[in-house]
Amino acid sequence: MVEAVLIDLFSLPANLQNNIQELLHNTLEAIEKCSAIHAPCVYVMCCQRQGSERKGEQEFLLAALRGFQSLKRLEVVCAQTTAAALYTIKQRLDEKDLSIIKVILPTIRKDLMKVYIDNLFTAVYQFEFEDLQLISDSESLQISEHQHEGQIIPSQDVALIQSEIQMYLESLPSLKGELTILRSSLIPDDIFLHGFTTRTGGISYIPTLSSCNLFSSSKRRDPQIVVKENLRRLANTAGFNPETFHRVKVDHANAVCIMGKTEPDNYDGIVTDQKGVTLAAPGADCIPVLFADPVRRACGAAHSGWKGTLLGVSMATVNAMVSAYGCNMKDILVVLGPSVGPCCYKLPHESAKEFHRIDPKCVRLFDSANPYIDIRRATRILLERGGILPENIQDDSITDQNQNITFCTACHPDKFYSHFRDGTNFGTQIGFISIKD
Template identity: 85%
Template sequence: MVEAVLIDLFSLPANLQNNIPGLLLNTLETIEKCSSIPAPFVYVMCCQRQENGEQESLLPALRNLQSLKKRLQVVHALTTAAALYTIKQRLDEKDLSIIKVILPTLRKDLVKVYIDHLFTAVYQFEFEDLQVASDCKNLQIAEPRSEEQMVPTQDVAVILSEIQMYLESLPSLNGELTILRSSLIPDDIFLHGFTTRTGGISYIPTLSSCNLFSSSKRRDPQVVVKENLRRIAKAAGFNPETFHRVKTDHANAVCITGKTEPDSYDGIVTNQKGVTIAAPGADCIPVLFADPVRKACGAAHSGWKGTLLGVSMATVNAMVSEYGCNVKDILVVLGPSVGPCCYKLPHESAKEFHQIDPKCVRLFDSACPYIDIRRATRILLENGGILPENIRDDSVTDQNQNVTFCTACHPDKFYSHFRDGNNFGTQIGFISIRD
C-alpha cells in the first residue's frame, strides 16, 4: 500500500510554469480520487527559481483539499539532488518506505538514476506518468510507459557529480569529526586511527552522524557513506580512492593487497605505501597491526566468532609469511568494541571463551554469561608470540587516553549493534604506510 506520493514539477514546459498552483490542485484532486489510501503524505518538488511568491499562491488552492492540507509539503530546491534528499529526510522522519512517484515521462529515467543513488532497497517505488493535456493548460496522470531508456553515461556522471556536490555542502551533524589514535603506532611511519560517530552527515538517529556502512537493509545510501569517508580521509590525511575495507564474514580469512581478493575476509594486510586498509566495528573489535621494521600493516574485524576462529593471529601470520615480519616486532592496537560490562552470549558459546581463559567469562553458570572478547583476543595474540607490551587495549592506558572504549556504554561516541538493534551504524579502524 502506497505510503507517500512524490510529484515532480521540477522540469515542466515553459508554458506551464506560470500556472503551477492550478496544475498542482488538479493533480492533487486526481490523487484524492484515485489513491488506494485516503490522503497519503504528498511531497511536491519544484525548482528554486519558481519560488518567489509561489508558495503563498499555492495555499488558497490547497484549502479546498482539507484532508491533504496537513499532509502536503512543497520542497523548493536548486537541484533535483537537493530536492530528493530533502524529501528522503521527511520520509525517514515518518518511517515511510512505499512511494508513488508521479512525474513527466521524459524525466522518469533520469529521476530513477537519482533514486538509485540516494535511496536503498529499504524503499519501494512505483511510477506514474504526468502528462500535459491536449489543451496545454492541464496535467493528467497516466499509466507509465513500459519501455525504459538507458541514460547516457555522461548524464549519469553529471547526476553523480550533482549529488556529490550537494552532499559535500551539508553541515556536519552532532559535533565535530573525531579520530582516536594510539601512541603505540609510530606516527612518522604509519597513519592510523579509529573513527567515532560524530562529524558526518547521516541524520537517522541510530546512524547519526558518521556512519561508514551501507546495506540493502539500512536507510543510509552508499553516497552518504562515501561522503562521510571523504570527510574522514580529509581530516586524517589519506586518499579515499585507495581505501580498502574488509568484506566481513565473521571468520578468519585474510586478504593480501595486490593479490586476488577473496569474496569475503575479515583480515587485510599490505606493504604498499599510500594504501589505506580498514576494518569495521559496531561492537566487534577493529584491530590494527603495524610492523615498523618491515614497514607492513594490517587490520582485522574480530567479533566473537572471529575471535574464536583466531582472525587476529591469522592477520599476524599473513604479515609474517607475506612480508617477512618478525612476530616480536608487530604492534597491535584494539579499537572500540563492546566490553565485558555489557556483552552476553549463550552458555554454549561462552564455554569456548572459558576454555581460552576462565577470566574471559563472568557469571559462567548463568544462561547468558558476560564475555570479554578483548581479553580473549589479547591472550590469543600473546600465545601466538606477540609481546604483551606490544598490545594496547583497555588493560593498558595509552598516555592516560584509552582508545578501547565500550561501544555499548558510550552512545554519544560510538555505534553499537548490541545497543541500537538492526538499523545500527558502523565505525572503522584504519591504517596505512606513509609515503
C-alpha cells in the same frame, strides 16, 4: 500500502501557472479519493527560481493546495537542484520511518528520477511510478519528448547526476560537532598513519546513524553516496587518499587478503607493505584491530566479532604479515579499537562455552542463559599464545586511562555506534592504518 506520494513538478515550465495549478489540483484530488482511510504524506517537488519567479511559483502552488484538508501531511519542497529537493524529501521520509513511496511525474523524467533514487536511497525503500497526466488539449503544456521511458540513460548523464548529488552533499554542514579521530601511542606516527573514528563530523542524519557513518548496507537507510562523503571528510581530516582506501569485506570469519594478490570474495583481515594504501576494518561492537610492524614497514587491519575472535582472525592477520613480508612476530604491534565491552556484551550459553574454553576469565555469570563475554580478553590471549608480546598489545587492560582508546561502544552513545544498543539500522565506525610515503 503506499505511505508517501512524491509529485515531481521540477521540470515543468514556471510560466504555465494556470495549467500546472489545474494539473496539480487534479492529481491531489485523485490521491485524496484513493486515500480516504489511510492518507499518505504528500510531497510536491519543484524548482526554486530566483526573485519574483520564485515567489510567484510558490504562490500558485499554495493556491492549488488549498481545499485538500484531508491531505494534512502535505508539503511543497522547492530547491535549486533535483538532488537537493529529493534529499530533503528523503529526510522527511526517514523522520517518519516511511519506506513505500509512489512517485508521480512526467514520463520524460522517469528514467532520470530512477538514477537519482538509485543513488540516494537503498533497498529499504520501495518505489512505484505513475505518469503525471498532462492536460492533452493544452498546447502550452506540450513538453519536448526528447527522451522516452525505457531508454538507457547515457553514462555521461548518470555521471552528471552523481556529480550533482556529490556537490550537494559536500555543501552540507557536519553534524554532532567536529570529526574526531582516536590514535594509539603504541603505533609510531613517523611511520604509520592510523586512527579509530568516532560518530561525529559526518552528514548522516538518522539518529542511529548520525553522523559519521562509514558503512552502507541494503538493510540500512544510509546510501553509499553519503558514506562516500563521510569518508571524504575523514580522509581530508586524517590525511589519506580516499581513492586508495580498502575496507575488509566482512564475513565474520578468518580469511585474510594480502594486497597485490588475488582478492578473496570475503575476508575479515587485510595486510600490505605498500605505502599510501589505507586499510580499514569496521566495528559497531565488533573489534577493529590494527597491526603495525615498524621494522619491516608492514601493516594490517582486521574485523573481529565473536565468531571471528573464536576463529582466530587476529592471529590469521599476523600470520599473513609474517608469511607475506617476513615480519618477526616480536616486532608486530596490535591495537584493539572501540568495541563492545564485557560490561555489556552477552551471548547464548552455547557460544559462551567456546570463550570459556579459551579462558574462564573471558566469561562472567557462566551458568546463566546469556553470560557476559569479553571478546577483547579472548583476542589478547590468542595473540599472546600465537607469539605476540604482551607489551605490544594495546587494549582496555592498560592502567593509564588517558591512553585508553578501547572504549565500550555500547556504553558511549555520544561517541560510538553500537549494533547491540541501536538495533538493525545502526551506524559503523572504522579503524584505519597506512604506511606513510
